[in-house]
Amino acid sequence: MDGQLHTQVKPILLGTLKAGILLFCLFFLSACYLGQEPEASWSTSVEGVYSADFSADGLYAAVGSFQHGGSLWRTDDGERLYNWNHEADENTAITALSFSPEGDYVVTADERTLVLWDVYEGSALRFFNSPGEIRYIELTPRADKALLGLSGGEAVLFDIQRGGIIHEMEHSAEIINQAISADGRYALFSLSNRITVFWDLRDGSVIRELNHDSRVHTIALSEDGSLGFLAIQHREAAIFDMRSGEKMTHLRYNNPFFPSFSSFLAARFYNGGQQLLTGNTTGALELWNTTDGSRVERWVTPKTNSLGVVSATNSAVVAVAKHSQEQQVFALTSNGYTHRYSLELN
Numbered sequence: 001m002d003g004q005l006h007t008q009v010k011p012i013l014l015g016t017l018k019a020g021i022l023l024f025c026l027f028f029l030s031a032c033y034l035g036q037e038p039e040a041s042w043s044t045s046v047e048g049v050y051s052a053d054f055s056a057d058g059l060y061a062a063v064g065s066f067q068h069g070g071s072l073w074r075t076d077d078g079e080r081l082y083n084w085n086h087e088a089d090e091n092t093a094i095t096a097l098s099f100s101p102e103g104d105y106v107v108t109a110d111e112r113t114l115v116l117w118d119v120y121e122g123s124a125l126r127f128f129n130s131p132g133e134i135r136y137i138e139l140t141p142r143a144d145k146a147l148l149g150l151s152g153g154e155a156v157l158f159d160i161q162r163g164g165i166i167h168e169m170e171h172s173a174e175i176i177n178q179a180i181s182a183d184g185r186y187a188l189f190s191l192s193n194r195i196t197v198f199w200d201l202r203d204g205s206v207i208r209e210l211n212h213d214s215r216v217h218t219i220a221l222s223e224d225g226s227l228g229f230l231a232i233q234h235r236e237a238a239i240f241d242m243r244s245g246e247k248m249t250h251l252r253y254n255n256p257f258f259p260s261f262s263s264f265l266a267a268r269f270y271n272g273g274q275q276l277l278t279g280n281t282t283g284a285l286e287l288w289n290t291t292d293g294s295r296v297e298r299w300v301t302p303k304t305n306s307l308g309v310v311s312a313t314n315s316a317v318v319a320v321a322k323h324s325q326e327q328q329v330f331a332l333t334s335n336g337y338t339h340r341y342s343l344e345l346n
Contacts, residue, residue: 038339039328041302042078044071045336050095054321055103056182056268058330060119061319061338062106064094070108072119075330075340082122086113096137101182101223105143107160109134116143116160128163131156135175140184140201147187147201149178155189157201167204171197179221179228186225186242190216196230198242208245218264222273227290229276233263239276239290249293251276253286266320277322277329283314285331285341287322299341301331 044052045065052063054075061073062084069091070084085092086108096109105125106117111133116126136149139160146160153171155178158164173193180187186207187199196216198207212232220229221242231237237251253262266279275296276288283303287296303314315333322329327343 038299038302038341040078040340042338043336044073044080044332044338047336048334049318049332049336050093051097052319052332053098053106054319054330054332055099055119056101056321057103057325058321058323058328058340060099060103061330061332062097062099062108063332063336064092064097064108065336067091070094070097072106072117072122073338075338078338082117084108084115084117084122084124086110086115086127096134098138100139100143101141101184105139107137107139107143107146109137109148114146114148114158114160116146126160126163128158128160131158131165136178138178138180140180141182145184145201147178147180149175149189151175153191155187157187157204167201169199169204176215176217177219179219181221181225182223183225186221188219188221188228188242190219190230196228198228198245207242210240210245218267220267220269220276222269224273227269227273229267229269229278231264231267237264237278239293249290251278251288251293252295265316265318268320268322270322270324275322277320279317279320279331281316283317283333285317285320285329285339287329287343297329297344299329299331299339301333301337301339 044063046067048066050064054061064070071080072082073080092110094108099106108115112130115124132150138147146158148156148158153174155169156165157167173191176190178189189197194212196210200207214232216230217233218231228240228242239248241248262280262282264278264280268277276290278286283301285299315335317331318334319332329341329343331339
């Protein structure tokens with residue numbers, strides 16, 4: 001009898017334990033999604049995007065779409081303002097684009113050409129052939145210069161007003177990502193050989209190189225270039241003092257009981273470098289305190305595909321922005337949707 005009772009109780013206890021764990025997980029997951037509905041969402045691209053960026057204040061979004069080339073959108077009402085392509089009556093595969101720090105201009109690039117656009121008039125101001133295959137592109141203030149990350153590890157500071165190369169920057173490996181400070185003085189490059197290189201764009205000199213245990217896939221610089229965000233996929237995301245090269249703090253996003261399988265794809269500093277806004281592969285938009293690495297707020301974008309149908313997984317957040325005066329944050333996802341959220345805390 002005792003043996004029979006023991007064999008009956010054991011599966012009951014195991015079943016109860018499994019049910020308890022399942023209920024806890026469901027509660028945990030549901031709690032993460034409560035209150036995450038955006039105040040507005042709209043499609044900026046059919047099927048997905050090659051490239052995307054917001055103006056720093058989030059008032060405009062520029063997209064390089066799989067289906068209709070480039071376009072500029074107003075985030076206040078989700079209206080498409082202009083279609084931007086490099087040739088008339090032909091959609092351009094715009095694989096890189098960027099706003100100027102003030103948000104007055106946008107540069108778009110395919111592999112071999114780049115075009116400078118006026119945000120308010122929608123007109124093309126400059127058209128140039130690139131000195132190499134363009135992988136990444138960013139603008140300095142007033143769109144005076146463009147930082148081009150080229151295939152093969154080369155980078156150039158390009159005079160986008162008159163044409164011509166100002167500085168050439170040779171690297172020891174392929175460029176994985178690049179970032180430029182909003183004042184246009186500094187640039188940071190992440191390389192495939194696990195090195196990040198910090199440049200002074202005023203004279204084209206290397207300030208320092210940092211070695212890492214693995215490749216750094218996502219980077220960002222604060223407005224004055226004093227702070228850097230460096231993220232290694234699935235492993236580490238940290239804030240660095242770029243003047244000393246010292247690591248200041250880690251973002252506290254990993255839970256010892258629930259390890260994160262997400263990676264950061266987009267990042268932007270705000271409030272004089274005191275805050276960092278990030279987007280990741282699991283559809284999360286997060287605001288961080290850079291002083292101690294704590295998370296201030298978190299939003300999860302809806303599981304909506306390009307046809308407006310709820311999908312099984314979230315799309316990755318590929319561009320982010322924050323409007324401090326309007327207390328809003330913005331996320332643009334890889335499936336071409338833009339989402340706007342109210343910011344509860346400043």
